Amino acid sequence: MSIILINNPGRSGYMTDWDRDQVLQDDTYLIHPLQHPQDHSNPVIYVKGEGSTVTDIEGHTYIDGLSSLWNVQIGHGRRELGEVAARQISELGYFSCYAGVTLIPAAQLARRLSELAPGHLNYTFFTSGGAVSNDSAIKTARFYWQAQGKTKKVKIISRDHAYHGVTMGAMNATGISSYWPGFASNLPDFIHVDAPYPYHYNPQDTDMECGEAAAKSLEDMYCQFVSHWRDPTNVVLNSKEPKTTLTDVNNWVCFENFTQRMMFLDTINYLPDDILVKV
Structure with a gap:
């Protein structure tokens, strides 16, 4: 099991600014990966993460054993990462790195990865996720x-x-x-x-x-x-x-x-x- 419940305070034990019914109504417009109506009839709504744990809208706390989708290895709630991302977005949120264009953060990260990677793994092609990485x-x-x-x-x-x-x-x-x-x-x-x-x-x-x-x-x-x-x-x-x-x-x-x-x-x-x- 990838998500383990470690705290169950009950509906009255947690205060949230979010209304569950309103969120579920908004959710009807969202297509989920591998979605099946029967499996999505009563979804868990996660609202907060801290380290290796996440909390749902009703206050239940869980151990995130799967790191979301294997991509939160350094934990949830890392404020320093949010601050760095905010600084970069305020300067340049996104621009394509197609041939003929390069970006300073991407070039710097690629060089740093070449220093850390073993052997002849000296070059990096950045993608948006695991499936795109495998296709590439x-x-x-x-x-x-x-x-x-x-x-x-x-x-x-x-x-x-x-x-x-x-x-x-x-x-x-x-x-x-x-x-x-x-x-x-x-x-x-x-x-x-x-x-x-x-x-x-x-x-x-x-x-x-x-x-x-x-x-x-x-x-x-x-x-x-x-x-x-x-x-x-x-x-x-x-x-x-x-x-x-x-x-x-x-x-x-x-x-x-x-x-x-x-x-x-x-x-x-x-x-x-x-x-x-x-x-």
Whole structure:
């Protein structure tokens, strides 16, 4: 649970300038994310936050365990942030940073982040939220490979149960099927594989742990990428793919790192043929 009630004074124990009925009447004009009438018949109205807690219009205080939507990590009620924001808004509230334009606070923050970030993470693209960040990352990755001339490198791989946002691209990357219906969208080249998620894990193989099953899912996905016999019965009735180094998992060299394992399989499978053809 992300919100935990820690104080319940009752309706008479809290004074507020807001009238609940008036707020609910105003709320009828507001479209909420993932809104369903039944779930929104009696909404909680939050009016104040302090540190890790929030207070509703009736005076109940809650621990905000989810940091609102994972974006209030430094806590509610930080007056110093409000003062800084007020100073900036009084000077320049907003201006686009499209190419040909820059802003002093954005440039200064980008430089500061490059100093704090590890390794080669030296550049920042600012967005308005997590879903837009994921959409931008998907576009950046695809654009990079297009620019490299590798136009077929477009697949986006994410885990089942993973949440990435509700914009069109992020929704297709999200591994929660209840987010998909109703939008006439099933974008190609978005692939979901098992997650090492023990909760409600129902293994087909009772001897296989959750993490092992998730790793095997990645191996199955790799075989689909490089095998010409994805479904042999569609080629020859009652046929099966012949046993090769690729299909016989027992002969795979054991690497703890999945990337190293895939590089090994590349080396012993399609790379030799690929090199011979190019020669």
